[in-house]
Structures are given as structure tokens and as C-alpha cells.
Amino acid sequence: MGFFDALLGKRKVAPPAAKDRLFAMSTAHIAMDVDGLRARGRAGIVFQSLGTADFSRVVQEMEEVLHGTGEETGTTVSSQDDSFGYRWMILEDPDVEDLVVGVHAVNDALAIAGYGDRTLAAVFAYEDGSQPLYWIYNIKRGSWYPFVPAGGEQARSNERELQLKARYGGDLPIEPELERWFPLWGVPL
Amino acid sequence: MRPTSFGKDTGLQARMLLTMFLLGAVYVVFMGVLFAAGASGVIIAVVAGGLVFLQLFASEAIGLRAMGAREVSPQEAPELHAMIERLCLQADLPKPKVAVAYTDMPNAFAMGRSKKHATVCATTGIMDLLTPAELEGVMAHELAHIANRDVMIMTLASFFASVASMILQFGFMFGGGHSDDDDGPGFLAVIMVSLAVYVISFFLMQALSRYREFAADRGAAVLTGRPSALASALMKISGGMDRIPQKDLRASSEMAAFYIFPPGTKSAIGSLFSTHPPMDKRIDALMRLEGQLQGTR
Numbered sequence: 001m002g003f004f005d006a007l008l009g010k011r012k013v014a015p016p017a018a019k020d021r022l023f024a025m026s027t028a029h030i031a032m033d034v035d036g037l038r039a040r041g042r043a044g045i046v047f048q049s050l051g052t053a054d055f056s057r058v059v060q061e062m063e064e065v066l067h068g069t070g071e072e073t074g075t076t077v078s079s080q081d082d083s084f085g086y087r088w089m090i091l092e093d094p095d096v097e098d099l100v101v102g103v104h105a106v107n108d109a110l111a112i113a114g115y116g117d118r119t120l121a122a123v124f125a126y127e128d129g130s131q132p133l134y135w136i137y138n139i140k141r142g143s144w145y146p147f148v149p150a151g152g153e154q155a156r157s158n159e160r161e162l163q164l165k166a167r168y169g170g171d172l173p174i175e176p177e178l179e180r181w182f183p184l185w186g187v188p189l
Numbered sequence: 190m191r192p193t194s195f196g197k198d199t200g201l202q203a204r205m206l207l208t209m210f211l212l213g214a215v216y217v218v219f220m221g222v223l224f225a226a227g228a229s230g231v232i233i234a235v236v237a238g239g240l241v242f243l244q245l246f247a248s249e250a251i252g253l254r255a256m257g258a259r260e261v262s263p264q265e266a267p268e269l270h271a272m273i274e275r276l277c278l279q280a281d282l283p284k285p286k287v288a289v290a291y292t293d294m295p296n297a298f299a300m301g302r303s304k305k306h307a308t309v310c311a312t313t314g315i316m317d318l319l320t321p322a323e324l325e326g327v328m329a330h331e332l333a334h335i336a337n338r339d340v341m342i343m344t345l346a347s348f349f350a351s352v353a354s355m356i357l358q359f360g361f362m363f364g365g366g367h368s369d370d371d372d373g374p375g376f377l378a379v380i381m382v383s384l385a386v387y388v389i390s391f392f393l394m395q396a397l398s399r400y401r402e403f404a405a406d407r408g409a410a411v412l413t414g415r416p417s418a419l420a421s422a423l424m425k426i427s428g429g430m431d432r433i434p435q436k437d438l439r440a441s442s443e444m445a446a447f448y449i450f451p452p453g454t455k456s457a458i459g460s461l462f463s464t465h466p467p468m469d470k471r472i473d474a475l476m477r478l479e480g481q482l483q484g485t486r
Contacts, residue, residue, distance in 0.1 A: 050414040140281045154267045182274040
């Protein structure tokens with residue numbers, strides 16, 4: 001944000017970052033699999049849903065396109081609203097690379113329709129032993145960070161997250177500012 | 190590829206620029222007079238500068254203290270934290286500290302000199318009163334203040350006003366005691382100019398503050414994409430929910446249904462003094478944004 005934006009009032013939402021960093025997951029998951037971090041075959045992309053006719057139409061069209069391509073790749077698609085009023089597009093496919101392509105397709109469809117600034121994050125569900133673990137892709141910043149919910153209400157295991165950062169920092173572009181490792185509670189994945 | 194969901198608000202930006210320009214012009218004249226009157230003004234300016242910096246760095250603590258607010262952990266206020274986290278993700282802001290004031294008065298405010306040193310605070314009253322979507326609008330408004338660096342801009346804008354007020358105080362304390370041997374008339378002139386600077390910049394700063402509220406409303410609408418939710422929150426906070434009645438038309442008596450409240454006694458003079466624009470104007474502006482949003486394409 002520039003000087004004049006600060007002076008005159010910010011008037012834009014941050015647009016998505018370059019998209020190629022999302023694709024880092026298509027190779028990183030191989031290293032994770034070797035270490036026993038299993039992909040659960042589910043990924044989601046979360047965005048604000050606007051209450052306009054145009055936006056609903058864009059989302060509906062996108063869902064139809066995904067259903068169409070899903071028949072070839074075997075990816076199934078569903079959508080769900082969470083308690084914060086955000087919409088989740090949930091993709092299911094045992095192949096992580098197909099999930100990455102699907103998430104990219106959703107992101108792209110929203111961007112082409114002019115709603116790229118409404119997307120929040122993409123989430124990939126993993127399993128660490130029997131514990132759930134999520135890799136969150138911050139779409140605005142084009143960076144990844146781990147999110148490990150611990151037992152209990154809104155508790156997360158920072159220790160494990162930092163371990164994951166150290167382990168996979170070479171494979172994924174990890175968000176350098178720890179204060180931006182925003183949790184997403186109640187991920188429907 | 191379509192641009193963004195909202196167009197620019199050129200009128201608002203032009204007015205804000207004009208206000209800032211006038212404020213700057215007043216200060217330039219003031220500095221000229223200070224230099225013409227002698228070096229003593231520089232010392233005062235340095236002291237006032239120190240005060241302004243103190244204000245800048247202590248504003249967070251002072252604001253929280255004044256509201257009786259306390260910083261809360263994610264465990265204490267999970268919903269509020271999660272809401273702010275999502276908005277920060279959307280706005281690409283680092284997460285501010287989150288505080289809660291335990292009072293029934295519905296209110297919220299943001300403090301902080303920079304994006305990295307900021308606090309947003311909500312009262313328990315506002316959290317009880319508003320629905321999640323409305324509260325999200327209010328929090329987005331406060332985050333927009335942080336993104337727009339409002340505390341810093343208002344503090345800097347007040348710099349010369351504080352110089353002027355200090356000169357006035359010095360003038361009344363020491364000016365009378367001095368015998369008019371050497372610089373009597375010059376000193377009097379500086380006091381008069383200081384008084385004028387103080388008065389003019391007071392009004393300009395109030396105007397600037399009002400424009401920044403509009404800018405933050407707009408920022409909130411852009412951030413959440415729900416101008417109507419913020420408008421509804423503003424109506425609730427101002428107690429104006431009566432405007433959209435809950436009572437069935439048939440249930441109210443014939444006359445009451447057609448009764449129109451007399452317009453408020455606030456005159457144009459009164460609105461010169463207020464730091465916040467009238468609620469109606471803010472809601473009107475938000476409704477224009479909602480219109481833009483619904484009408485895009």
C-alpha cells in the first residue's frame with residue numbers, strides 16, 4: 001500500500017499473489033508422504049461470498065465447470081458456508097496434484113470474473129499419525145504455513161508447526177512472518 | 190478481467206486533500222510568523238514536537254486506559270479473534286492486538302501508530318448488540334483506520350495546533366508579567382496569530398477526522414463486501430433501529446404510523462464541531478456503495 005493510499009483511505013483489497021507458488025505443493029507432498037505425513041485427499045478454498053446476483057452466478061458457473069472437469073480427473077466438488085459467512089469449495093481426490101489443479105481452477109475462475117480479491121486461503125488436509133494437520137496457502141501473499149490444531153478449544157501446537165516449517169521450508173515457500181500464520185478454526189475438511 | 194468491486198470515491202478524496210492542503214497552508218503561515226517573531230518559537234516547537242511523539246507512542250496505552258479495556262487472548266474471546274484473523278488475512282494486514290472493554294455501551298475503536306503496533310478494541314456491549322456480520326463490518330471499519338494510519342495522520346495534523354496552544358498558554362502566563370520594554374507588540378502579534386491558528390486548525394482537523402470516518406467506512410465495505418451490514422450496525426449503535434420499525438403496521442395506531450420525527454436540532458454550526466459525520470450521511474454513503482456493488486456489470 002502506497003503513501004497516497006494511507007493518506008486518502010485504502011480503497012482496494014489486496015489482490016492474489018502470483019499463482020505459481022501454489023503449485024509448490026504438487027512436489028512437496030511427495031517428501032511429506034515419505035515422512036509419513038499422509039494427504040487426506042481433501043482440499044478447500046475459502047472465500048467471502050458477496051450477496052449479489054452476479055457473484056452467485058459466477059460461483060454457480062464455477063461449480064458446474066468443476067463438476068464437468070471432475071468427471072475426467074475423478075475429483076468431486078461440494079460447497080459449504082461456515083459460521084463466519086465464508087463459502088468453502090471442497091474438493092476430494094486421492095491425488096494431491098489433481099487437488100492443486102482444482103484449487104487453482106477455482107481461484108482462477110474467481111479472478112477472471114473480477115472477484116480475485118475475495119479469496120482468502122486454500123487449505124490442504126493432511127494427517128500426522130492420527131492427528132489432523134493442515135497446510136494453509138495464503139492466497140494474497142502466495143505463501144504456505146502449517147496449522148496443527150491441538151486438543152482443546154482453539155489450541156494449536158506451535159511446536160509441531162515450527163518443526164514442519166524447518167522440515168519443509170525448502171519445498172514450500174513458507175510465510176516468513178509468524179504473526180501471519182492465521183489459524184482457521186473449524187475447517188470443514 | 191473486471192477491475193474491483195467498487196469504484197473510486199473521487200469526491201471524498203478531493204475533499205480530504207483540500208482539507209489537508211488548507212491545514213498545511215495555515216501551518217506554513219504560522220511558521221513564517223514564528224520565524225519573523227524570533228527564535229523563541231523554535232524552542233516551543235521542539236517541546237511541542239516531543240509532546241506529539243509522546244502522544245504517538247502512548248496513544249495505544251492511553252486509549253485502552255481511557256476505555257477501561259484489557260487485551261484478551263484467543264482463548265478468552267475466540268470468536269472475536271477468529272473474525273479479526275480472517276479480516277487481516279483478507280486485508281493483508283498483520284494481526285493487531287485485540288482488547289475488550291467490559292461496558293454495556295456499544296462502541297469500538299482502533300489505536301496504534303503503525304500497522305505493526307496497533308490495537309482494536311470492542312466493548313462487550315457492541316458484541317452483544319450486533320450480529321456476527323454487523324460486528325465484522327465494525328471490526329473491518331476499525332482495521333481500515335489502522336490500514337489508513339489514521340492515528341498517525343491525526344497526531345501529525347495536530348502538531349502545529351499543539352504548538353499554537355502552547356504559545357497561547359505561555360503567552361497568558363508570562364506575557365502579562367513582562368514589561369513592554371523590547372518585544373511587546375511582536376509578542377502580542379504572535380499570541381494573536383497563535384489564537385487564529387489554533388481556532389482554524391481545530392475546525393480543519395474536525396473536518397479531516399470526519400472525512401477519515403467516511404474513508405474507513407468505505408474501507409470496511411471494500412474489505413467485507415457487505416456495506417449493508419455495516420450500515421445496519423451503525424443504525425443499531427446509534428439507537429436508530431427504531432427507524433425501521435419492528436412493529437406491524439396494522440398493530441400501530443393510525444396516526445403513529447404516519448408520524449414523522451421532527452428533524453434533529455443540529456444545525457450546520459453544530460456539525461462543524463463534531464468529529465464523526467452524522468449517522469445518516471454515513472449510512473447514505475454505504476447505501477451508495479451497496480448500489481455500486483449490486484449494479485456492477
